[in-house]
Amino acid sequence: xxxxxxxxxxxxxxxxxxxxxxxxxxxxxxxxxxxxxxxxxxxxxxxxxxxxxxxxxxxxxxxxxxxxxxxxxxxxxxxxxxxxxxxxxxxxxxxxxxxxxxxxxxxxxxxxxxxxxxxxxxxxx
Numbered sequence: 759x760x761x762x763x764x765x766x767x768x769x770x771x772x773x774x775x776x777x778x779x780x781x782x783x784x785x786x787x788x789x790x791x792x793x794x795x796x797x798x799x800x801x802x803x804x805x806x807x808x809x810x811x812x813x814x815x816x817x818x819x820x821x822x823x824x825x826x827x828x829x830x831x832x833x834x835x836x837x838x839x840x841x842x843x844x845x846x847x848x849x850x851x852x853x854x855x856x857x858x859x860x861x862x863x864x865x866x867x868x869x870x871x872x873x874x875x876x877x878x879x880x881x882x883x
Contacts, residue, residue, distance in 0.1 A: 760784040760872045762792075762853050767877030770843055778838040778877060780853030787811065787829050791861045792836045793870070794827065796820075796849035796879075803852070808861035809836060816861045821847065843881045850876040 766778040797803040807827040854870040
């Protein structure tokens with residue numbers, strides 16, 4: 759059974775950094791791509807970054823230039839390094855997979871059948 763568990767969220771001051779983790783079980787990262795999403799209060803869920811099964815990375819414009827997605831050596835953890843955080847980055851961050859090996863250029867939330875529970879990121883002074 760595919761499962762994803764996020765961790766690493768918390769409270770950070772503007773300009774600070776956080777590294778989120780997404781631990782996968784039931785599969786290894788050489789099988790499926792992983793996408794990070796976020797959802798701010800009152801807003802739609804949006805894609806942030808994706809890493810394919812071969813390690814190819816994709817970034818959305820929402821946090822352009824401030825995030826780095828990577829895989830752990832164990833092939834079961836995906837990280838999202840976020841730098842220069844802003845108050846508007848406050849959101850619940852989720853990792854998900856649509857059980858495809860590539861990152862789609864046209865992200866559809868409904869295609870993603872496997873989600874973690876989310877981790878809260880709050881950027882505030």
